[in-house]
Amino acid sequence: MKISSVLMLLLPLGVPLLSSDAWAGATANAGTCYEFAETGMMRRGSNGIINYDAVSQTVICPIPVDHTIPAVGSTVTFRVYMFDNNSTSGANISCTGFAYNQNSGQVGMTAAMTSGSGTATFTGVRTATATLSATANTHTYVVQCTIPGGAASGINNVRVS
């Protein structure tokens, strides 16, 4: 069999694989997150964002995704890698994942992804799912988080799949 025939066989197989890769999700470095209200106290590094303010601040982290849109009623999974070394009572990270359609309509919200409660500290992954109430040619995905102050807490990355 000639090389061109082999390529012809393999390339169509590659299409669903590429499609599957896109479906598998996307991760955004939390350094791309922006503040809900600009304070200038959030510091961004090559591996995320830290709240240097004395009080908690809210950040919004868009996750660029180009993929086949899941059907109505299916779920998408959000994942946040966070670190919270602030042991002050009530000072915890809390994140929610949002899905929007191309007309800005909200089509899904997750349960809270938190670093704990009370004086808890935590470093690691939290995940939660959102069920999609509508579908469209384009969806956008965002994670919104409250990060306690004290320069000890932040987010490394966010993901949707």
Place this chain on the structure above:
Amino acid sequence: MDRRSNVWVVLPAAVVLALVAYAWGRRSATSSGGSAVVSTPETGERLAALEREVQGLRAVTRRLSATQREAAGAPPATVAVSQSASVARDGHERSEEALADDDGHEPLDPAAEERQARETENAFWAELQARVDAEVVDAAWRRETEPVITKVISAQLSPEVRVDQVFCASSLCRVTLSHPSWPVIPSDRLGRFALNRESLGSMEMQLDGRKAGESTLYFLRQAPTD
């Protein structure tokens, strides 16, 4: 086997293999997406999406065939292979281009697509509504949850949002809200509410905002997946 025979054997094989691989990938991706709260998505919507994908794959195969014919001295192909691959990858819009250009199939009517999407969405909300009404009430959970919902929503979304009714069954709660000064609840307020919902944070939320000035918020009782 000569080159011409190769084409007729390999082309159908490629199409079949691509479809099998696609179906496998789609199924495995869906199954890894966590447990669906609503387990029966609209069949029609899924079939339409699948059909678009299949047509896109067929277009790719046809273009690859044209490329091979070109290599064999036939008239030049009009589309590069790399462009063809991106057609199917990008999903609906460009797959429809492929349909219109190459398949001889009419692309789906955008108005019909919009109508179908709307019907699917309506069915989703109807199912959720029916679920609340059909469930046996967990009285203890209801007593515990309904006051929290009223309190948190009032604290985070008033005075623009009024809580008209709260009803918790056993696996979900339905909250009817009115906000005459806002057609929809602004995303910044919704975000603030989402991040400050206290014990309600253990539940996923669904917001039905199809009517201007009114919303129905559902809380789905479930533990985080981690």
